[in-house]
Amino acid sequence: MATKDAPVTNPMIDPVTGEYRVIAPGHTFKSVTDKVSRIVLTTHTPLGWWFGFLVAGGFVCMLTTAVTWLFVKGVGIWAITIPVAWGFAIINFVWWIGIGHAGTLISAILLLFKQGWRNSINRFAEAMTIFAVMCAGMFPVLHLGRPWLGYWLFPYPNSMNYWPQFRSPLMWDVFAVSTYATISVVFWYMGMIPDLATMRDRAQSKFAQFMYGLVSLGWRGSVRHWVRYETASILLAGLATPLVLSVHSVISLDFAVAFMPGWHTTIFPPYFVAGAIYSGFAMVLTLAIPIRKFYHLEDLITIRHIDNCAKVMLATGMIVAYGYSSEVFMAWYSASHWEYFMMWNRMFGPMGWSYWTLITCNIALPQLMWVRKLRSNIGFMFLMSLIVNTGMWFERFVIVVTSLSRDFLPSSWGTYRATRWDYMTFAGTLGFFTFMFFLFIRFLPMIPMSELRLMLPGAKVREKAEPHSTGTPVPEAGD
Amino acid sequence: MGNTSFSKGLPSTLNAPPFVDNWRRKALIAGVVFAVIAVVLAFLGQGQDAQHLGWIHFWRGWLDGYVACFGFCFGGMALLMVQHLSGGKWGLIVRRPLEAMCRTWPMIVLMFLPVAWVGATDGRLYIWAQYSNWADALKKGLIDNDQAHAIRWKQPMLNVHNYWWFSLACLAILSFYSILLNKWSLQRDADPEPNVAYWRTKFENLSGFGVVLFAILLFGLVIYWVMSIDPTWYSTIYGFQYLVGEAFMVLPLAILTLIGLSKAEPIRSTFRVIEQHDLGKLCFALVMLNIYFAFGAFLIIWSGNSPEEIPWYLDRIRGGWGVIATLDVIFHWLIPFSLLLSRDLKRIQSKLTVACCVMIFAGFWDLFWLIEPSYRDAARDLRLSWGILEYVAVPAALFCFWLVYYFWQLTRRPLIPTNDPHLAEILEHDYVHA
Numbered sequence: 002m003a004t005k006d007a008p009v010t011n012p013m014i015d016p017v018t019g020e021y022r023v024i025a026p027g028h029t030f031k032s033v034t035d036k037v038s039r040i041v042l043t044t045h046t047p048l049g050w051w052f053g054f055l056v057a058g059g060f061v062c063m064l065t066t067a068v069t070w071l072f073v074k075g076v077g078i079w080a081i082t083i084p085v086a087w088g089f090a091i092i093n094f095v096w097w098i099g100i101g102h103a104g105t106l107i108s109a110i111l112l113l114f115k116q117g118w119r120n121s122i123n124r125f126a127e128a129m130t131i132f133a134v135m136c137a138g139m140f141p142v143l144h145l146g147r148p149w150l151g152y153w154l155f156p157y158p159n160s161m162n163y164w165p166q167f168r169s170p171l172m173w174d175v176f177a178v179s180t181y182a183t184i185s186v187v188f189w190y191m192g193m194i195p196d197l198a199t200m201r202d203r204a205q206s207k208f209a210q211f212m213y214g215l216v217s218l219g220w221r222g223s224v225r226h227w228v229r230y231e232t233a234s235i236l237l238a239g240l241a242t243p244l245v246l247s248v249h250s251v252i253s254l255d256f257a258v259a260f261m262p263g264w265h266t267t268i269f270p271p272y273f274v275a276g277a278i279y280s281g282f283a284m285v286l287t288l289a290i291p292i293r294k295f296y297h298l299e300d301l302i303t304i305r306h307i308d309n310c311a312k313v314m315l316a317t318g319m320i321v322a323y324g325y326s327s328e329v330f331m332a333w334y335s336a337s338h339w340e341y342f343m344m345w346n347r348m349f350g351p352m353g354w355s356y357w358t359l360i361t362c363n364i365a366l367p368q369l370m371w372v373r374k375l376r377s378n379i380g381f382m383f384l385m386s387l388i389v390n391t392g393m394w395f396e397r398f399v400i401v402v403t404s405l406s407r408d409f410l411p412s413s414w415g416t417y418r419a420t421r422w423d424y425m426t427f428a429g430t431l432g433f434f435t436f437m438f439f440l441f442i443r444f445l446p447m448i449p450m451s452e453l454r455l456m457l458p459g460a461k462v463r464e465k466a467e468p469h470s471t472g473t474p475v476p477e478a479g480d
Numbered sequence: 481m482g483n484t485s486f487s488k489g490l491p492s493t494l495n496a497p498p499f500v501d502n503w504r505r506k507a508l509i510a511g512v513v514f515a516v517i518a519v520v521l522a523f524l525g526q527g528q529d530a531q532h533l534g535w536i537h538f539w540r541g542w543l544d545g546y547v548a549c550f551g552f553c554f555g556g557m558a559l560l561m562v563q564h565l566s567g568g569k570w571g572l573i574v575r576r577p578l579e580a581m582c583r584t585w586p587m588i589v590l591m592f593l594p595v596a597w598v599g600a601t602d603g604r605l606y607i608w609a610q611y612s613n614w615a616d617a618l619k620k621g622l623i624d625n626d627q628a629h630a631i632r633w634k635q636p637m638l639n640v641h642n643y644w645w646f647s648l649a650c651l652a653i654l655s656f657y658s659i660l661l662n663k664w665s666l667q668r669d670a671d672p673e674p675n676v677a678y679w680r681t682k683f684e685n686l687s688g689f690g691v692v693l694f695a696i697l698l699f700g701l702v703i704y705w706v707m708s709i710d711p712t713w714y715s716t717i718y719g720f721q722y723l724v725g726e727a728f729m730v731l732p733l734a735i736l737t738l739i740g741l742s743k744a745e746p747i748r749s750t751f752r753v754i755e756q757h758d759l760g761k762l763c764f765a766l767v768m769l770n771i772y773f774a775f776g777a778f779l780i781i782w783s784g785n786s787p788e789e790i791p792w793y794l795d796r797i798r799g800g801w802g803v804i805a806t807l808d809v810i811f812h813w814l815i816p817f818s819l820l821l822s823r824d825l826k827r828i829q830s831k832l833t834v835a836c837c838v839m840i841f842a843g844f845w846d847l848f849w850l851i852e853p854s855y856r857d858a859a860r861d862l863r864l865s866w867g868i869l870e871y872v873a874v875p876a877a878l879f880c881f882w883l884v885y886y887f888w889q890l891t892r893r894p895l896i897p898t899n900d901p902h903l904a905e906i907l908e909h910d911y912v913h914a
Contacts, residue, residue: 017676018680019678246772254779258779258780260786265786267776267781268716268717268720270776271717323699326696327699331714331715334634336630371688
């Protein structure tokens, strides 16, 4: 409950607004630059980094094994069969694409909304997007059965005069995801250029100077450079913003345009997008919380970031809950036997356990985030991020498996039980994602120094009081 | 706290300028004129059609206008709660217009009573109320099998008793919220100390739950009030579409109010180009969100092409309705999108006014397209008659009367809330943030 006279003793809380600070007090341009660049430019790689890197590398080896065996034997090693022709492959594809959405939202939409708090976490959220899209992209290609013919998905002049089926949303996926990946990479790289130049200028070894010099594209920090950089940032943010909505909407259409109970529903596009942002922010926390602890970045990635991510998760989680409720209600209101059975089967059918798992993870437990104190509890939020990501994976499992396994004709019903190769492939992509992330935090500045410096009190432009002001002076919120 | 980096002090007066009374008078005159026209049209329509639909159209027009006015009132409240949650300068400047909108709840409750009586109790607007004895109606050929099945199946929900009970309960809850938000806002102004953290937390706690509650209640209300006109049809996104549709009309009205008020203090010195630009961008986002929902639903239903769903669109495209549907896309998306795409336009008051007026008009147009073809006599058959003009006269009259109340509420409180941490920022000159 709000109280009027609670004394503010925590230095991380702004005494005027009562909100957590975005950056801990006392930082200067130099201290921010030192803190971030030291992580990359140090010659001493922490043992913890090596440990994590090797474990993740082990999982990458497992992925390689699973994929190699898949190439040798074919998709028969997976559990996919009729009627469940879309098993783990599509579940994992949708889950990974969803993870990536938070990065685009943080880097593009929050930039347009002028949300300064994004600055500490946008770089690694964008990196997370790129690695998540890489993991996602593997699944539909492997699911093709003959992945070496994956290029057939693209329209190109060919001797057979064949064109892709443009009326299929699976084709729309090809364009949506490839556009998304392209814009994300460009946005990420472009945003990093000023920091790469900082690394170039601070690097001690000739090789590092050369490499960072090469990738910083001759950045000198002149006014002209900054003007173009800002313009390009806004333009790319404008381009990326519709992608946040469009990519997962297109993926939702993979299901919604099919005439399958549980799939053919109009709320799917916004509910998929909300779910994607929900799981994406959960993954941001899963990564941010250990990183800030390991590299002692608590004063740059503060409780404010954790709290804001929790609020976004709460909001998007409520939209997802609205979607679930709407589906349940309309299953009854539709007066359709098929819709009614579909919902009954989801809840109480042979795979009902997966439905209640998703309800517990995505709706019931996240309600704890209404409690302000829990939102600022690091351990709790880390646990919650894992729970939400589990729940969002089960959401896709329920959509894909329960609908396909029991469609219109009882004679065609079947079941689904994933094989070890399914699990190995999924776990392998988790390892690949982590592996790439370890490389990223070791070789590139994971926090945008240039943007963070703009948030320091010294960067703020304030005009002086007008001598002719006649009205009542107004006090200003503290920085 | 005792920082001297502010640039301007608060204007000497924070109250609404006297010309708001003129707006009120003009709205009242327009309302009376439209009301007279509506009654005349009802009589003309009654004699024109073989089915004597003159007064029926009057009440359908009332439903259209009522749903719009409900959106202005409680949609305004929803946006108010969103700005309490999101914070930011844009919220500070629109707060008082939004508070004034949601203080019009007594009028919304009053407007509901006749339409509920005629529509549900008398059964003139809802087929499920008219033919609650579905078996008898089916035997007489008044309804078809699909309608009979839907009425029978949904009877636990779609009955006159529940319609009244649910609607009044929702209106009571929403009105209570409106009272609380407005009361606390006044108390915050009167607080001798800023107590920013205390008030922020208090408003956040109320608004967080309030937004969720509003979304749930609106979902139920639009099913009762609009979707159930055709009980055979259903769509899971319907509640969402109305949620965004309300914001699509509320925000432009708030901007128009601010532009109008900016001719004098206190808004003249506080409504800066930068906030105007931000609000214009928010409008643009709503335009995109609105078309995204509408097109998504259309694409899914069209591609499904199932006999349970597709008639809803066919009823609204065939028989002359295609013109209305096309214009709906033009008003709802093409014009505001093209206008609001321009950065300069969002910063010029006269041009932003045009965009906002188009958006409000599009909202009414869309409601006409949503409501009228749901009736069997109008589905796939757009008949131009005196009665159909009720969709102009009655909503216009209701909207004008609502505006009278809204303008009156606007004059009852200072237009700038104090004790807000963003106040210092909106008192800075434009170029500080340019």
